[in-house]
Amino acid sequence: MPKTRRHIDEANACDIPVAFLLDNGARLIVEHHDFLARGGRARILVGDYMDVTEPMALRRLADLDGDLTFRVFEAAAQGFHLKTYIFLYLTVLGRHIANL
Structure with a gap:
């Protein structure tokens, strides 16, 4: 981490x-x-994969101020098992994207 x-x-x-x-x-x-206070933008998409997502985690995100969007994807009968972190850096030279 x-x-x-x-x-x-x-x-x-x-x-x-x-x-x-x-x-x-x-x-x-x-x-x-x-990160949000200095004008950062965060978009978070979480699934309900095997009902592992914890309600307290969603409440913590809901309490944050700033440019934050989060959604819950209801997988139902389809698979949804992502784990991706994409970071965007804006610099004088342009954009740099880091994907861990």
Whole structure:
């Protein structure tokens, strides 16, 4: 997780689609709420894969202020098992995308 923390601290935007979200993962995002305070944009898509997503994790995200969008994907009969972190950096030279 050290790389993920560094990217959150330095990126201008992040997209995080994951199969599920646990409370400890949500706490990591909350710990870096200054990312949103400095104008960062976060989009988070979590699934209901095997009912693993924890309601407390969703409540933590709902309490954050800033440019944050999060959605829950209801997988039903289809598979949904993503784990992707995409960070966007805007610089004088253009864009840099880091995908862990």
